[in-house]
Amino acid sequence: MKKPLNLVLTIALSFAAVTTMAPHVSFAASSSDSQTGIKGIQLDANTVVPELVALGIQPQVYKIMPPRLQEQDYPEDQYVLQITLGTLTVDQFTKLKSMYGANSFVQYNAQKNYNLIDFLPRAIQATVNTTFTQTGISGLPLGDVETTDEIHGEIWPFQKNGVSFFTNCWGTTIEVLRSLRSQDIVTPYTLAWPARWTADEYFKDDKYSSKVKESAIRFGDVLVVSQKSDDATMLQHTAFIVNKSIVFEKTDTMDNDPYRLSLRADVISKYKKFFSGEEAFSYRRFSSDKEILPTEVALNPNQYFTPEALKILRETLPEIPFNNLSAGCETGLGGGCDPTITEIHVINVITNPQTGRGVLSGDPNVLKHFRPL
DSSP states (O other): OOOOOHHHHHHHTTTTOOOOOTTTTTSSSSEEOOTOEEEEEEOOOOHHHHHHHHOOOOOOEEEEEOOHHTSSSSSSSSSSEEEEEEEEOOHHHHHHHHTTTSSOOOOOOOTTOGGGGGOOOOOHHTTTTTTEEEEESSSSSOOOOOOOOOHHHHHHHHHHHOEEEEOHHHHHHHHHHHTTTTSSEEEEEOOOOOOHHHHHTTTTTTTTTTEOOOOGGGGGGGEEEEEEEETTTEEEEEEEEESEEEEEEEESSSSSSSSEEEHHHHHHHHHHHOOOOTTSSEEEEEOOOOOOOOOOOOOOHHHSSSSHHHHHHHHHOOTSSSEEEEEEEEOOOOOOEEEEEEEEEEEEEETTTTTTTTEEEEHHHHHTEEEEO
């Protein structure tokens, strides 16, 4: 029986819960609900998830567009993918767990209507279909502080750029990659902005990953978007490969930029508006025989700053969490290092005992930055 559109879309947007949608519910190719403002488009499963169809599953694939995302500047950013699978056989369930990294703790239930999210890494389950509200103080008021030139050099990044707390695309990708190496019940999850120059090296260094051709990409690989300038390239965006058509990404750093499943073709379409050339889009494989990516850690303020500078900073900026800061380089005008100070916090991915999915756990003051769509 076909359900009313608003009910279908409401259920489709119940991202964190076990999906209760009937396995073959569908709606018009392009529909909207006047009460909620949610829009939906059904896609061809044979094109998006052919590997699931090959297993005898009849997935339903939707682009769901909640009102918050409809305000995004680019149409490629205005949706999240929702892929329902219906009930599964034991064989189908087992093959899906293997296909997507065997990192999920969701258990088999013959009566359960599954969602693709149930089989993805727990770091994805814990964040997908949420946004992260950034905070920060920009241009901190240190201009009237009398200092020596040396101390002024230490406090200048605070004066120029302030201190921010936000998450971004490559930090998200790094946490998913790191989580795949762990089968622990509790997995640390670092909320930080790995500095662009540092992250750029992470996604180029052969000790962490190897380059693969687009035709050979598979689950666990990473799409890397770079901007070429003169003879060098610099990292602009990353997305985790789920299959040849689907990626998991955080679209950007602003408050309404979601953690989401999206179409790889849409990610490429968006960035082709800004970057071109064969080096703009590449793919990396972070296999188990490579070194694991480093964990972003907070700097030690007593080692990073001189005692004189730290005293001035603590007295002038008592609201700044100096034990939870990270420093690095953003690309400034002329290509030089623009020192950037950001907050860093470590929370955990634990397992929801009812659903088996990964969920975030930790300091409530940190977790409140996450908002469901």
